[in-house]
Amino acid sequence: MALPAIADVRKLTDGDITEQIDATRRELFDLRFQQATRRLEHPHRFKEARIKLAHLLTVRNERQASAAQAVSAT
Numbered sequence: 001m002a003l004p005a006i007a008d009v010r011k012l013t014d015g016d017i018t019e020q021i022d023a024t025r026r027e028l029f030d031l032r033f034q035q036a037t038r039r040l041e042h043p044h045r046f047k048e049a050r051i052k053l054a055h056l057l058t059v060r061n062e063r064q065a066s067a068a069q070a071v072s073a074t
Contacts, residue, residue: 009055017060024053 009017028049034040 006055006059009059012059014060014063017056021053021056021060024049024056028053 012020028046031040031046031049035043
């Protein structure tokens, strides 16, 4: 599975980003649980999920910063 490009994340709406952040955090929790119970079959999913979460959080924070800057500029 190829890693998602951040350009694809930038096309999402704010609601979609929030939903995907929640889903990715749940996925990371499930992966940690599987690792703890020694049922983890695909350890590479940790890296993919962390990168995806970083992309989502980066775009969300950029949007919040630009919104705050726009409000303070007026």
